[in-house]
Amino acid sequence: xxxxxxxxxxxxxCVSSEVQKYVPCLFTINTVLxxxxxxxxxxxxxxxxxxxVSKYRSFRSVPVRMGSKWVWEERDVSLDDQFISSEVxxxxxxxxxxxxxxxxxxxGLGVWEAHYVVNTGGKSVLIMRIHHVVGxxxxxxxxxxxxxxxxxxxxxxxxxLPVFKQPNLLMLVVMKVGMFFGYLWSFVKLFMIPLxxxxxxxxxxxxxxxxxxxxxxxxxxxxxxxFSLVKKIARASNSTINNVAVCVLAGAFRRHxxxxxxxxxxKLHGRALIPFGWPRPATKLMNNWCMVSxxxxxxxxxxxxxxxxxxxxxxxxxxxxxPLASKLMNQMVSALPIALQQKxxxxxxxxxxxxxxxxxGPAQQVWIAGAPMxxxxxxxxxxxxxxxxxxxxxxxxxxxxxxxSLPHADALGESYIAELHxxxxxxxxxx
Numbered sequence: 001x002x003x004x005x006x007x008x009x010x011x012x013x014c015v016s017s018e019v020q021k022y023v024p025c026l027f028t029i030n031t032v033l034x035x036x037x038x039x040x041x042x043x044x045x046x047x048x049x050x051x052x053v054s055k056y057r058s059f060r061s062v063p064v065r066m067g068s069k070w071v072w073e074e075r076d077v078s079l080d081d082q083f084i085s086s087e088v089x090x091x092x093x094x095x096x097x098x099x100x101x102x103x104x105x106x107x108g109l110g111v112w113e114a115h116y117v118v119n120t121g122g123k124s125v126l127i128m129r130i131h132h133v134v135g136x137x138x139x140x141x142x143x144x145x146x147x148x149x150x151x152x153x154x155x156x157x158x159x160x161l162p163v164f165k166q167p168n169l170l171m172l173v174v175m176k177v178g179m180f181f182g183y184l185w186s187f188v189k190l191f192m193i194p195l196x197x198x199x200x201x202x203x204x205x206x207x208x209x210x211x212x213x214x215x216x217x218x219x220x221x222x223x224x225x226x227f228s229l230v231k232k233i234a235r236a237s238n239s240t241i242n243n244v245a246v247c248v249l250a251g252a253f254r255r256h257x258x259x260x261x262x263x264x265x266x267k268l269h270g271r272a273l274i275p276f277g278w279p280r281p282a283t284k285l286m287n288n289w290c291m292v293s294x295x296x297x298x299x300x301x302x303x304x305x306x307x308x309x310x311x312x313x314x315x316x317x318x319x320x321x322x323p324l325a326s327k328l329m330n331q332m333v334s335a336l337p338i339a340l341q342q343k344x345x346x347x348x349x350x351x352x353x354x355x356x357x358x359x360x361g362p363a364q365q366v367w368i369a370g371a372p373m374x375x376x377x378x379x380x381x382x383x384x385x386x387x388x389x390x391x392x393x394x395x396x397x398x399x400x401x402x403x404x405s406l407p408h409a410d411a412l413g414e415s416y417i418a419e420l421h422x423x424x425x426x427x428x429x430x431x
Contacts, residue, residue, distance in 0.1 A: 039369035135285035148366035222398035236427035251419030268298035
């Protein structure tokens with residue numbers, strides 16, 4: 001029996017049963033893999049068994065409480081119970097099927113399942129649904145890479161892990177002293193987050209605020225766009241891909257708000273909760289992350305100035321003690337009674353405008369069970385609007401899970417692309 005690492009509260013339910021009634025799929029990562037022609041079902045099952053079930057205990061176990069801790073308890077796994085097949089007849093039906101599947105609670109063991117969806121009128125999909133208790137986005141991406149090969153069926157190398165330079169003794173002493181005071185200030189700022197009140201009511205959060213959570217959702221797919229354009233903007237602005245995406249997202253929210261009739265955008269205030277991942281072994285499944293609260297700078301109309309503010313904030317965040325203090329805070333909160341954890345989690349989420357996550361995928365096209373994968377999306381229904389980014393084969397794939405009744409929801413995609421091009425123009429970057 002192996003201890004469940006870092007996310008037992010997700011399994012036990014860090015939101016109340018009343019909330020889970022509306023969002024039964026909470027904490028489920030839905031990776032949607034698109035194919036012109038799906039791989040043979042039995043071949044895909046064989047790959048899942050070889051690379052996931054046989055290698056990782058969490059794919060053949062369920063979390064069980066033992067005293068004060070949670071452990072993985074192995075169970076008999078029937079692949080037939082974990083695979084569900086269905087058929088649709090158009091791209092529109094396929095999109096709705098993806099939404100319906102993503103909204104359901106995982107069956108079988110309850111930690112993972114796979115959907116094999118044949119579309120007679122266009123591209124078909126495999127949907128891998130994995131409960132977040134199994135691992136975070138970075139860990140699950142490393143598992144996904146093990147399912148893939150090149151065109152000749154050869155395994156693809158895993159990307160190298162980051163290398164951290166060790167400081168000398170004098171620098172280490174200075175860092176320790178600075179970190180002590182940094183932690184004190186970081187904990188003060190973390191305790192103050194609930195006291196900051198709620199963000200401005202945006203069109204994307206208006207219904208959510210009225211209901212306390214999102215009850216019925218839709219997935220808005222942003223048109224895929226060249227990853228090279230995002231990298232060019234990042235280089236031109238001396239920033240990062242993540243910062244560019246955050247800046248563009250804020251601009252898209254601004255454009256959508258104006259479209260929905262918001263007049264005074266200069267007073268808009270919004271924040272995003274963004275997962276901050278920590279180094280881990282390349283092939284180890286675990287939850288090693290924390291959430292950081294980041295301003296979106298919605299009040300800044302000038303896209304270049306907003307990009308500078310986003311970059312400045314993230315540059316400070318990455319060198320501060322706040323992420324590690326947030327991680328320690330998570331561990332402290334997880335020791336509290338579950339009812340109190342639920343109240344803290346709900347307040348933290350609903351006081352923000354969105355959750356934003358960005359996971360790097362394979363840089364080249366990959367094959368799964370002999371079939372070439374053409375596109376990919378990561379769909380994650382949440383209590384508040386969720387934005388998920390995934391790079392693959394030279395393109396960025398983004399979707400926003402928002403309230404089903406959101407006015408002009410389709411315009412979010414157009415707004416995002418328009419803001420991306422505006423940022424490119426501001427830095428004189430050609431598409």
